Amino acid sequence: MNKVWSGVLAGVLGLGLAAVAQARGFEDIKKQGRIVIASEGQYAPFNHFENNKLSGFEIELAELVAKKMGLSVEWKALGFDALLAGLNQGRWDLVIASHGVTEERSRAVTFTEPHYCSGGIVVSKNPAVRTAQDLAGKAVAVQTGSSYMQNLLKLPGLKEVKNFPQDTDARTAMLSGRLDAWVTDRFVAKAAAKAQPKAGMQVGELIFVERIAAAVAKGNAGLAEAYNKALKESFADGSYAALSNRYFGEDVRCK
Incomplete structure (x- = not known):
């Protein structure tokens, strides 16, 4: 969902330099063995709650990718408009919530490779x-x-x-x-x-x-690269296709 957070972008851009300093790099995350990921939880079938637990295609995909990165996941759920701002404040490491990749957003955060097109x-x-x-x-x-x-x-x-x-x-x-x-x-x-x-x-x-991707803090290239590597592994080994077909009856990656 190519959502645009009017009124929030300026604040995110203003935090750009601070975000690089506050955001945890992949090596720090790897040492702890846990990545903090935020989502909305109100956008079925991509991210939503089932029995008070986050579920959906993006939730399962992020957990699949994190496992390939050697990490466990700590989830945060909150309103969509706060997700990217909190990311650049260092409150979590990655956001996956059906953000469409736009030029405007790309000035404020670093996007990973897209995980679906819609x-x-x-x-x-x-x-x-x-x-x-x-x-x-x-x-x-x-x-x-x-x-x-x-x-x-x-x-x-x-x-x-x-x-x-x-x-x-x-x-x-x-x-x-x-x-x-x-x-x-x-x-x-x-x-x-x-x-x-x-x-x-x-x-x-x-x-x-639109192309939909996860996001990390602006300039956090190491984390984005590690995530992209694991995402590509899920493409190559068939685990992404199996998950996508279970949810949608088709492979929804960008062609």
């Missing part, structure tokens, strides 16, 4: 609302701080773009009939439609495509 998709109870063009004259629900909102605002003729604190709130607003459509990640949309088959959700077409 994009924003149109969802509506009206089968005639499927494309970006179909949104003209419509009121659309989207999560606060997401680039889905930025991309929607570029479209001509929208009646309203209404943002909500969580993606599930945006979905509920669309399902209740308060808004005409919901724009979210394509895999989130597919999972929601599968989980609520009687809700009448019609999954339409992509508005844009």
